[in-house]
Every structure is written in structure tokens, then in C-alpha cells.
Amino acid sequence: MSPLRLKSKQCYAIGCGAQISRQMLMCREHWGLVSRSTQNEVYRTYQRLTRTDEEVEEVGGRDSLRPYVVATMRAQLEAAREQGMPDELLDILAADLKTMETPSAAVETVTP
Numbered sequence: 001m002s003p004l005r006l007k008s009k010q011c012y013a014i015g016c017g018a019q020i021s022r023q024m025l026m027c028r029e030h031w032g033l034v035s036r037s038t039q040n041e042v043y044r045t046y047q048r049l050t051r052t053d054e055e056v057e058e059v060g061g062r063d064s065l066r067p068y069v070v071a072t073m074r075a076q077l078e079a080a081r082e083q084g085m086p087d088e089l090l091d092i093l094a095a096d097l098k099t100m101e102t103p104s105a106a107v108e109t110v111t112p
């Protein structure tokens with residue numbers, strides 16, 4: 001069972017209250033503001049997170065949550081930038097992203 005399994009949830013974009021299906025990160029409108037490369041990164045890291053037990057055995061382990069979190073934070077930052085959010089907010093998001101990208105960040109493995 002994936003730890004990411006939730007019922008419906010809110011769009012991950014800043015200030016958006018749209019309810020979306022749990023397989024999605026953002027509503028259609030905000031997802032469209034995210035660059036293609038970041039969209040692909042979100043898909044790729046999410047797939048690696050939701051590997052089956054057989055696949056985990058094959059590749060020798062389950063990835064930590066961090067690459068997915070980094071991808072989603074980057075998507076959030078890009079959407080905010082495209083929406084013309086204030087620079088102060090973008091700076092905060094960028095700083096958070098940078099912290100998460102560094103190997104010493106606190107979020108590590110997923111506990112089932």
C-alpha cells in the first residue's frame with residue numbers, strides 16, 4: 001500500500017483551492033504552467049516511489065521520498081512564477097527547494 005494514497009486532495013499550487021483526484025499533483029490549469037521537464041521529473045520520481053515489492057527487489061531498494069518532494073516543490077515554484085506571484089514568495093519557495101535538494105535534508109526514507 002502506497003503511503004501517498006489519499007482520497008481527493010487540493011491542487012498543490014499556492015493559493016489554489018481546486019479539488020483534484022489523488023493521482024494528480026495540480027489542477028489542469030496550474031499543471032499547464034509547469035515546464036515539461038519538471039512534469040516529467042514528477043512522473044518519474046512518483047513512479048519510483050510507488051514501485052511494487054517485486055520491483056523493489058529487482059532494483060535493490062526503494063527510493064527515498066526526497067526526489068519526489070523536490071520535483072513537486074519545483075513544480076510549485078514554476079507555477080507560482082508563471083502566475084506572477086511576488087518575488088518575496090518566490091524567494092521563499094526557491095530557498096525551501098534548495099534546502100530540500102541538499103543531501104543533508106531531514107526527509108529520508110518512507111516508513112510504511
Ligand SMILES: [Zn+2]
Binds near residue numbers: 012016026029
Ligand atoms: Zn490549481
